[in-house]
Every structure is written in C-alpha cells, then in structure tokens.
Amino acid sequence: MTGPAILLLLAGLGAIAWVSARARALRLQTVARATGRRDAVHSLPGYHGWYVALWTLIPAAIFLAVWANVVPGLVTQSVLADPAAQSLPLDGFSRSAILGEARAIASGDQAGAFNPLSQGLVEPYAQALNKYGVAGGVLALVLAFAGGAYAFTRIRPDFRARTRVERLVMASLLIASLIAIVTTVGIVASLLWESFRFFSMVNPIDFLFGTKWSPQSAAMGYGNDDAFGAVPLFWGTIFIGAIIAMIVAIPLGLMSAIYLTQYASPTVRKWMKPTLEMLAGVPTVVYGYFAALTIAPALRDFAVAIGIHGASSESALAAGLVMGVMIIPFVSSMADDSIAAVPQSMRDGSLAMGATTSETIRKVLIPAALPGVVGGVLLAVSRAIGETMIVVMAAGLAANLTVNPFASVTTVTTQIVQLLTGDQEFDSAKTLAAFALGLVLFIVTLLLNIVALRVVKKYREAYE
Amino acid sequence: MSVTPTPPQRLPTDWKSDAMRKRIAGRYAAERRFKYAGLFAVLLSASFLAFLLVTMMGNGLRGFTRTEIALKIDFPASPLLLDPAAITDESLNQANLPMVTDTVAKKLLGADADTLLSPTAWVSIRDAIKADPKILSRTETISVPASTGLDLAAKGQGSPEMEAAVARLKQQDVLSTGFNTSFLTASDGTDPTQVGIWGAFKGSLLTMIVTLVLSFPIGVATALYLEEYARKSWWTDIIEVSINNLAAVPSIIFGLLGLSIFLNLAHLPRSAALVGGMTLALMTMPVIVIAGRNAIKSVPPSIRDAALGIGASPVQVVFQHVLPLALPGILTGTIIGMARALGETAPLLMIGMRAFIATPPGGITDPATVLPVQIFLWSDEVSKGFVEKTSAAIIVLLAFLLAMNGLAIYLRNKFETRW
Numbered sequence: 001m002t003g004p005a006i007l008l009l010l011a012g013l014g015a016i017a018w019v020s021a022r023a024r025a026l027r028l029q030t031v032a033r034a035t036g037r038r039d040a041v042h043s044l045p046g047y048h049g050w051y052v053a054l055w056t057l058i059p060a061a062i063f064l065a066v067w068a069n070v071v072p073g074l075v076t077q078s079v080l081a082d083p084a085a086q087s088l089p090l091d092g093f094s095r096s097a098i099l100g101e102a103r104a105i106a107s108g109d110q111a112g113a114f115n116p117l118s119q120g121l122v123e124p125y126a127q128a129l130n131k132y133g134v135a136g137g138v139l140a141l142v143l144a145f146a147g148g149a150y151a152f153t154r155i156r157p158d159f160r161a162r163t164r165v166e167r168l169v170m171a172s173l174l175i176a177s178l179i180a181i182v183t184t185v186g187i188v189a190s191l192l193w194e195s196f197r198f199f200s201m202v203n204p205i206d207f208l209f210g211t212k213w214s215p216q217s218a219a220m221g222y223g224n225d226d227a228f229g230a231v232p233l234f235w236g237t238i239f240i241g242a243i244i245a246m247i248v249a250i251p252l253g254l255m256s257a258i259y260l261t262q263y264a265s266p267t268v269r270k271w272m273k274p275t276l277e278m279l280a281g282v283p284t285v286v287y288g289y290f291a292a293l294t295i296a297p298a299l300r301d302f303a304v305a306i307g308i309h310g311a312s313s314e315s316a317l318a319a320g321l322v323m324g325v326m327i328i329p330f331v332s333s334m335a336d337d338s339i340a341a342v343p344q345s346m347r348d349g350s351l352a353m354g355a356t357t358s359e360t361i362r363k364v365l366i367p368a369a370l371p372g373v374v375g376g377v378l379l380a381v382s383r384a385i386g387e388t389m390i391v392v393m394a395a396g397l398a399a400n401l402t403v404n405p406f407a408s409v410t411t412v413t414t415q416i417v418q419l420l421t422g423d424q425e426f427d428s429a430k431t432l433a434a435f436a437l438g439l440v441l442f443i444v445t446l447l448l449n450i451v452a453l454r455v456v457k458k459y460r461e462a463y464e
Numbered sequence: 465m466s467v468t469p470t471p472p473q474r475l476p477t478d479w480k481s482d483a484m485r486k487r488i489a490g491r492y493a494a495e496r497r498f499k500y501a502g503l504f505a506v507l508l509s510a511s512f513l514a515f516l517l518v519t520m521m522g523n524g525l526r527g528f529t530r531t532e533i534a535l536k537i538d539f540p541a542s543p544l545l546l547d548p549a550a551i552t553d554e555s556l557n558q559a560n561l562p563m564v565t566d567t568v569a570k571k572l573l574g575a576d577a578d579t580l581l582s583p584t585a586w587v588s589i590r591d592a593i594k595a596d597p598k599i600l601s602r603t604e605t606i607s608v609p610a611s612t613g614l615d616l617a618a619k620g621q622g623s624p625e626m627e628a629a630v631a632r633l634k635q636q637d638v639l640s641t642g643f644n645t646s647f648l649t650a651s652d653g654t655d656p657t658q659v660g661i662w663g664a665f666k667g668s669l670l671t672m673i674v675t676l677v678l679s680f681p682i683g684v685a686t687a688l689y690l691e692e693y694a695r696k697s698w699w700t701d702i703i704e705v706s707i708n709n710l711a712a713v714p715s716i717i718f719g720l721l722g723l724s725i726f727l728n729l730a731h732l733p734r735s736a737a738l739v740g741g742m743t744l745a746l747m748t749m750p751v752i753v754i755a756g757r758n759a760i761k762s763v764p765p766s767i768r769d770a771a772l773g774i775g776a777s778p779v780q781v782v783f784q785h786v787l788p789l790a791l792p793g794i795l796t797g798t799i800i801g802m803a804r805a806l807g808e809t810a811p812l813l814m815i816g817m818r819a820f821i822a823t824p825p826g827g828i829t830d831p832a833t834v835l836p837v838q839i840f841l842w843s844d845e846v847s848k849g850f851v852e853k854t855s856a857a858i859i860v861l862l863a864f865l866l867a868m869n870g871l872a873i874y875l876r877n878k879f880e881t882r883w
Contacts (some may be wrong), residue, residue: 176685259502284805358498386714
C-alpha cells in the first residue's frame with residue numbers, strides 16, 4: 001500500500017466518522033426535544049462529528065509519522081538478514097551506496113543498476129518494503145477504526161464534545177505560536193554551533209581584528225593563520241551600508257517625507273506616496289542587476305574621466321547608491337510617522353508666533369521628532385547591512401581596506417554567499433567562516449533593532 | 465516695598481522699513497527654497513524608479529521577440545526520407561532533421577548558414593511537418609529562429625560580420641520578427657536564443673505554494689493566540705520578542721538556518737522547492753503574524769461581547785465572528801508577505817537553488833530554481849544575448865509583484881470596514 005493511498009483512505013474514514021457521528025448526535029437531539037427536554041444535548045451535532053473524526057484521524061496520523069521514521073531501519077535490517085546480502089563489502093561507504101541503489105530500484109525511482117550486487121538485493125528490498133508497507137497501512141487503519149469506535153460509543157446527550165474539540169483547537173494555536181520561538185532558537189543554535197566549530201580552528205581575536213581576508217588561501221592549505229581577518233569585510237559593510245547608502249537615503253527620505261506631509265496637496269500625496277513605496281517593493285536582485293549593468297559602468301567611466309586611480313567596474317559607490325535608493329521609502333515612512341506624532345499644539349504655537357512653515361519644520365518639528373528619526377535611521381542601517389543581492393552583484397569580492405568609493409570593497413553578506421556556494425565540505429574553516437560572519441551580522445542587526453525600538457518607544461512615551 | 469521695574473521703552477517694529485522688508489523677503493525665499501528642496505527630493509526619488517523601469521523595459525522588451533528566418537523548403541527535392549502517410553514521433557526522430565535543415569539552409573542562405581540559424585531551428589521544421597504532413601509533397605516556407613549573433617545584430621547590437629549578414633538577408637527578404645514563445649515555455653539553457661523562464665516560473669510557483677501552506681495557518685494561529693487568548697506573561701513576551709526579531713533578521717540568516725537545519729541536519733533534498741518554501745515560510749510568518757494581529761485588534765470588542773452574551777464559547781466567538789471580520793486585513797498582509805518572498809533571492813542561494821536546471825521541476829522535492837535566482841544566474845552570463853533575457857525575466861517578475869500588490873490594495877479598499 002502506498003503512502004498517498006493510505007492518507008486518502010484515512011481522510012475518507014474521517015469524513016465517514018464525521019457524518020455518522022453527526023447523524024447520531026442529531027438523532028439524540030431530536031429524541032431529547034421530542035421528550036420536551038430542550039437543553040438535554042450539551043453540544044451541537046457538528047461538534048460530536050468533529051470529536052469522532054479527530055479521534056479517527058489523530059492516533060492513526062501520529063502512528064504513521066512514527067512508522068515512517070522507523071521503517072527504513074527495519075527494512076534495511078531485514079534486507080541485511082537476507083542471504084543475498086552476505087556478499088556485500090564491509091566498507092561502510094560502498095555498502096550504503098549499494099543499499100541505496102537497490103532501494104531506489106525497488107521503489108521505482110531508478111530504472112537499472114550499475115552494480116550487479118545491488119541488482120541481487122532489489123528483490124529482498126521490494127519484499128521488505130512491501131511487507132512493512134502493508135503492515136503499516138493495516139495497523140494505521142486498525143488504529144483509526146479503534147479510535148473512531150471508542151469516540152463513537154461516547155456520544156451521549158450530556159457528553160461535552162464541544163469542550164474537548166475546543167481544547168484541541170486551543171492546543172494547536174499554542175503550538176503554532178511556539179514555532180516563532182523554535183525558529184529563533186534554531187537560528188541562534190545553528191549559528192552558535194557552527195561558529196563554535198570555526199573558532200576552534202581560528203582564533204576569535206584574529207577573526208575580529210585581523211586585517212587580511214583570504215579564505216581561498218586557507219582552503220588551499222596555507223594554514224588558517226592570517227587568512228580570516230574580517231576587518232576589511234566589516235569596513236566594506238559599514239562603508240556601503242551605513243555611510244554611502246545613508247548619505248543618499250537620509251536627505252532624500254527625510255525631505256520627501258517633509259514635502260509629502262507638510263506641503264503636498266492631498267492628490268499629490270495620494271499618488272506620490274505609493275509611487276515612492278514601490279521603490280521598497282522592487283526585488284533586491286533587480287536593484288543588483290541595475291547597479292551592475294547601468295550604474296557601475298557609468299561611475300567607472302566618470303571616475304576615469306576625472307582621473308581617479310583604482311576605479312573598478314565593481315565599486316562601493318555603485319552598490320551604496322543603489323542601496324540608498326532602495327532604503328529611501330523606509331527612512332521616509334519612519335520620518336513620516338515620527339513627524340505625525342509631534343503634538344499639533346507645538347506646530348500651532350510656532351505658526352502663531354509668526355514662523356513660516358519651513359521655520360516651524362526646521363526649528364520645532366524636526367528637533368521634536370529627532371529621536372524617532374534617529375531610530376528610523378538605525379533600523380534603515382540594520383536593513384542596509386543585511387542586504388545581500390545588491391552587494392553580491394555590484395560590490396565585488398576584493399577585500400580592500402580603502403576609503404576610495406570608486407574602488408571595489410567586499411561585505412559580510414557577499415562573503416557569506418561566496419563561501420557557501422560552490423563546493424561544500426562541511427568541516428573546512430572556509431565554509432564555517434560563513435556562519436561566524438552570519439553570527440556577527442545577526443548580533444549587530446539585533447542590537448541595532450533593539451536600540452532603535454527603545455529610542456522610538458521612549459520618545460513616543462514622552463508625548464503621550 | 466520693592467519697586468516694580470518699568471519695562472524698557474521699546475518702539476513698535478517698523479514693518480515698512482527697508483531692513484524689515486528685506487528680512488521678510490529673505491525668510492519667504494528660504495521658505496520657497498525649502499519647499500522646492502522637498503519637491504526635488506520627491507521627484508528625484510521617483511525619477512530613480514522611472515529610470516530603473518525604463519532601463520529594464522528598454523532592454524527587456526527585445527527579449528520577448530526573436531528574429532526569424534523564412535526558409536523556403538522544397539520538400540520533395542530535399543534529402544528528407546519521410547513518408548507523409550506515416551508520420552510518427554519515431555520516424556521524425558530517425559529522419560535526421562538537424563542535418564537536413566543544415567543542408568537546406570546552406571543551399572538557401574549560403575555556406576555560413578550554420579552561424580545564422582539557431583541550433584534548434586530543426587525543431588520548428590519538425591513541428592511544422594507534424595502539424596501538417598502534407599507539406600512534405602510541396603514547397604513550403606517555414607520560419608525558423610535565428611542564431612544569437614544574428615538576433616543581436618538584427619536588434620542593432622551585433623558584430624560587424626553579423627550586421628553584414630543581416631543586411632544580406634534583408635535583401636533576400638527572409639528576415640522577420642516574431643513573438644518569442646519559447647521564452648515563456650522553455651527552461652534554462654546555454655544558448656540565449658533557447659532559454660526560457662517556464663522552469664523558473666514553475667519552481668517559483670511550487671515554492672510559493674509550500675510557503676503559503678506553511679506560513680498562513682501558522683501565522684494566523686499565532687496571531688489569534690497572542691491577540692485573543694494568551695494572558696500577558698513572560699511567556700507571551702518571549703513569543704512577541706521572537707516574532708519582532710524574526711521580522712528584522714536579514715534574509716540571508718534564514719538561508720544559513722535552512723542550510724544547517726533543513727539540509728545538513730534533516731537531510732532534506734538540496735535545491736528543492738520544499739526546502740526553499742520552508743525557509744521562506746519562516747521568513748514570511750512574522751509578517752503575517754504582525755498584519756494579522758493588527759487586523760484582529762481592529763475588530764471592535766462590542767462584537768466579542770455580543771457573541772459571548774448570547775452564549776457563544778470563546779472559540780466560537782473567535783472562529784465565527786472575529787476571524788471572518790479580520791480576514792481581509794490578514795489576507796492583505798499575507799499577499800504583501802508573499803510578494804516579498806517571491807522576490808527573495810539570498811536565502812535560496814544558500815540552500816543550493818542556484819544550480820543549472822534545464823528541466824522544469826515535477827514536484828516539490830525535485831531540484832528547482834526560482835525567478836529571482838534565474839535572473840541572478842543569467843546576469844552572471846558573459847554572452848551578450850543574456851542581457852535582454854535577464855531584463856525580460858525581470859519584467860515578468862515585476863509584473864507579478866505589481867499584480868500581487870494591486871490585489872492587496874484592491875482587497876484592502878473593498879473589504880476594509882471602518883468601525
């Protein structure tokens with residue numbers, strides 16, 4: 001019996017259980033009402049239906065989930081007990097390769113065998129798979145029947161089916177909300193674990209303060225010393241994400257927000273605000289392609305024309321400019337929120353004293369909204385340094401420590417992508433370094449977010 | 465007794481004096497400058513968007529067309545050995561059409577015909593014969609795709625030799641431009657004239673289905689639990705902090721999680737839509753939870769009170785009254801989250817979806833690629849013909865994102881209730 005067939009059969013059983021239990025509860029209700037006791041049936045018939053259906057499905061489903069994890073081991077054992085398995089090589093790797101091939105043929109994933117030994121094992125494999133498949137299916141059906149029958153016998157007028165079904169609903173809501181915690185724990189645990197392995201090979205001090213980054217040479221066997229100094233990466237990330245991008249995004253975002261909230265007519269605002277927000281909706285891979293195809297060559301030509309040395313076709317400036325454009329709507333909407341939160345009375349007071357609108361904005365609104373704006377900028381920085389595709393496509397791979405914006409620099413995210421794509425042996429310092437970089441990135445973005453949210457919150461409280 | 469100090473005598477401001485007029489004019493000028501600076505910022509930002517879109521359109525629209533060469537084939541005289549009465553897939557495969565096409569083309573177009581025709585030109589001839597076997601007994605004109613070099617030259621970007629070939633073919637009046645159907649039906653390849661986005665599109669579709677199936681129920685359930693049932697405690701604080709942090713974690717970190725947990729620990733298949741969908745679901749879930757909580761919060765308490773008052777249980781209140789009323793808001797948030805997931809590239813690179821995959825995936829465990837990753841892969845190709853294909857794929861992706869966001873806005877406007 002195949003998996004989908006069993007699942008379909010179980011679903012059918014569940015439906016039958018629901019219909020029959022509901023019908024029975026309905027009959028009980030009619031009887032009770034006929035005898036004049038209107039309140040005798042506690043739960044609506046549908047709840048009795050759900051109660052029996054869940055008892056039919058859940059035990060069988062749990063059993064199948066466990067069974068699916070146990071069966072591969074049992075099948076392999078029974079195949080190894082077969083006389084045809086006596087001639088298998090004892091070496092673990094080729095042994096499991098042959099077993100894997102035989103299993104693939106037996107389950108129909110592969111047409112023929114490369115190894116004659118695995119051809120001999122196909123028959124035992126097919127038999128064992130069939131045997132355990134049938135056994136599992138039958139056991140699951142028996143469980144479904146047993147569960148359903150047990151629940152069905154409990155249908156009585158005063159049986160509290162609704163309470164029980166609702167308890168299950170509540171439990172599943174609680175479990176769903178735990179997924180967020182599990183994910184967070186999973187991220188932290190996997191980053192910490194792999195970073196721990198990395199730091200057992202490379203000194204953390206060298207990693208955090210070293211200025212030479214050449215994981216390729218470490219991979220080629222020149223040793224791990226001096227190869228994993230991440231300072232050029234940190235500098236590149238800050239240079240692109242926190243300096244160049246912000247020089248573009250802060251003035252444009254702030255002035256856009258001011259114009260749209262203070263000056264623009266409602267019609268202009270209605271059209272321009274979504275237009276600017278579209279900048280945030282464009283996928284980063286599109287920005288990356290745009291930066292690499294259009295902006296970067298233009299910038300290089302410009303740099304060569306004005307005589308700057310070391311201009312590269314993959315420049316920090318191209319990546320930073322485009323990233324800044326991407327961040328504009330983010331800064332703009334944060335500024336928008338914090339300006340809107342300044343009490344109207346402060347604005348009115350300033351205007352009543354004879355200040356012009358721009359004087360009010362510059363001398364009253366912006367100073368009052370400053371904490372919110374700063375918080376928004378911090379959030380924008382945290383987003384910019386975690387951005388990957390733009391820098392992968394436009395910033396280059398050379399780990400330079402330079403302040404020349406026309407030169408190529410590399411960033412943390414670029415290097416993570418670079419280290420983890422291509423060949424992957426999971427024990428080399430080269431691949432594990434990506435997780436250490438990920439850990440640094442995670443901690444920094446987390447701190448930025450916590451600080452930013454605290455600043456924004458404190459400032460909100462000041463006006464409430 | 466103290467004497468109240470008399471305020472110093474102060475003359476009323478002479479607003480008409482030259483100094484004052486100048487000062488006021490200066491202040492108004494500053495006002496105007498500030499206003500125009502704001503307008504300039506808005507227009508500059510919008511023109512970035514326009515510039516980006518125009519660049520992509522300019523490069524990409526050419527990717528949807530292809531240059532075709534009309535071959536006037538005299539079938540009875542050609543070396544093709546096929547019986548018009550018995551055309552099957554097998555007999556067509558055995559007829560060695562690629563070689564016949566080459567011979568015919570050399571006779572018609574000159575000795576350099578193999579550099580002019582696409583390597584898959586024979587497929588068009590095969591399809592034409594299959595559609596109507598009767599053409600084998602007469603002379604028939606069939607349009608076949610041109611090679612990448614000729615295609616680029618016809619669009620004004622080719623090498624000098626190919627430009628000359630284009631001029632020559634134009635004189636023979638055999639060149640035409642047609643809609644590139646194979647761009648929508650084919651998958652990744654090595655020759656720019658043959659590549660298409662169907663494989664990547666199908667991969668995106670499967671990945672999005674997995675993402676939606678996982679993140680929507682979990683996200684809605686979490687939002688309901690936090691907003692309706694959970695009493696505030698250190699426990700719900702932890703859940704809340706986790707969700708807010710997950711919403712702010714860079715997407716590449718989710719890729720690292722997927723790599724180390726789903727691939728290395730759970731041994732799920734690499735490059736598969738299943739793993740991609742699971743990774744993106746973890747990323748999308750916080751977005752749905754946050755949008756869902758806001759939507760649930762906006763349902764007025766009077767509705768809950770009324771339902772409780774006529775005897776509904778807490779679960780009935782939520783599932784029969786609150787949830788249906790909050791659903792439009794939740795759906796809007798879900799669509800926005802899905803649009804973000806559809807454009808996401810970095811985490812999928814981490815779990816190996818950057819492999820070269822020339823066949824569309826058959827299921828969620830087959831190796832697949834998605835549209836943004838396909839764009840990334842094509843952008844790395846050196847061949848010049850890939851520029852227009854990359855931009856064309858970007859147009860398709862942007863069209864989908866625009867449609868999804870438009871749907872979200874429509875839903876919000878149509879079903880949003882102000883209480």
